[in-house]
Amino acid sequence: MRLKAFFVFAIACLCTLMLPAWGQATTKIGVITSLTGSLAAFGEAHKNGYAIALDEINAKGGVLGKKVELDFYDDQSKPDQAVQGVSKLIDQDQVPILLGSYSSESTKAIVGSVTQRETPLIIPTATADNVMDSKSPWIFRICAGATDYAKATIAFLKANGAPKKMAIVYENTNFGQSNMKAMTAAAREAGIELVAVESYEAKSPDYKAVLQRVKQANPDVIYFCSYLLDATTLMRQAREVDLNPKYYTSAGTGFAAAEFPTEKGAGKNADFTFSVSQWLPDAKWAGSKEFDAEYFKRFNSHPAYHAIQAYSALRVAAAAINNAKSLDPAKIRDAIKNINLTSTPFGPIKFENGQNQHPVLITQVQKEQYRVVFPPDAAEAKPIIPAPAWSKR
């Protein structure tokens, strides 16, 4: 009797295991991002971008004749959770392709385990250079990287007053470290003297001592590599210690987040800060404005580049699956390699050694709005230099 019960149980188990294999009405695509935790604001942007792409794709009939379904895993803004997400999505849910994660720290952590499982990964937003270091054939990146950020910032500075002394202030994880290294190299090459290079822990409540050290070094330019909450606090405390460089520049991210120039972020303290950017609602690419309008209609706020990068990642994934005519990960990977989207709202998308060649813009917050100020062919406003002293604002 007991044996019989055991057999029934075992068969039931087997059936459950086999369930994903037959009768699936949708195609699942795995997504890892930071829906909660310190980076939740960016995870939210990801989620919104994916949602718009998903509806577009399904309105056109999905992939391989089936509707697409997104299988989300929240990494809680922690790298170890992102790694758990890989095994949950690939081993258990058997998704043929992954998108994610948000941060460089989490993305760097999953590159190895995704490669090991021979599943393609499309990276929407991780800018640290070392996420592409592995040269893994399974890894593709939509966004431009830290070196591109540093080079664009230096080109902008050279064309606008050519300052001589720079300070770098960076948060001490993969994103900040990588951007600090890229800027250190770029500044040396351009003959700009680094008068201070300061790291900080993003959880600390007080950066005043760090900013005091920077103030003492008296730089013309500060280059911040920061996430959102720290960017907000840094600018508030820069006002408190009366730190007045000619240029506040930054490696995007916190300084380019949609919330940053609003009351939810740094508000007026954000004015005159420069940031690298990968996309803006009025970018010249066809479909940019439509994406912005759709985003605003749904979420009642304007998107920053993180949202459209997620949107593009999903578009690429869907196009690749359709081109591959298969859910076999290896075939999808080969299809991504050959992808050549000439017109998307995020510009042309094509991968060379896994990296999409994407141009970098420089923006400045003017009257609590991001305006493109560089390169000249994309500029819509003149940069305001120097940033007025805090006492005169």
Place this chain on the structure above:
Amino acid sequence: MVRFFQACADGLLTGALYALIGMGLALIFGVMRIVNFAHGAFLMVGMYATYVLFDYFKINPYVGFLPAGLFCFIFGYIVYVALIRPVRDRSHFMQILMTTGIGLILTDSAQLIFKADYRQTNIDLINRSVHLGPFGANAAEVLSFVIALAFVMGLRSFVVRSRTGQALRAISQNPEVAPLMGINLVRIQSFSFALGIALAGVAGGLLLPRLYLFPGVGEDYTTKAFVMVVLGGMGSVEGAAFGGLVLGLSESLTSLYLGNQWALIIDFVLFLLVLSFKPSGIFGRQRA
């Protein structure tokens, strides 16, 4: 020189909050000889209580920290009766396991209820600053400092002057003899545990406007509270307050002269130095 004094002022602004946290831990340790490894977690509870009042009832954190402190007092009392009293006479090892476990449960419960999101109150006051000659300070930080200092002074005179305070000190001096003099040991212990937790909660409420809130926020503060208690001499409530100020100063000055990444390291170097060379605390006498 201005930079030096500015860093000292910033250090004291943070130090007064540390003092409040350290005093709570010292109170519990002094009266019960229990090392409360959940102290930072209780601080986090105080922060969330203040945050909930702010978010749902629009109560300013500078008012909300009072009910939050009261909530922590009651919560601490319940925890004492249900969990701490049973291990009161067991080995230190058992007590450490118990309080560590309580801390983990609190942190994970907060994660379950509030998710891992970082939250900020962004009240108006945080964007104002006060100036005094060449020195400047954030208005919210100054207000937190003033309130924390008032609590530190109040607690000190309570411990020194009031009858309950005398009973506290009597137990802390000699837990065997004090009950023979007619002091109700259980009542005093439960009261001081609850009071210690309430202080952590109040400190949490005062930290909220100037920090971000997330479930793991308290972890650093448990270890920092230890450092303060050791700096000030184990179990001495005044000493712990002093240790808090020293810690605030040392962090601020370290960040200014060596860099932010050194601040925590120096904290623990101080801790080890005091433990090895002057275990009774910087200004402490050897306890009876």
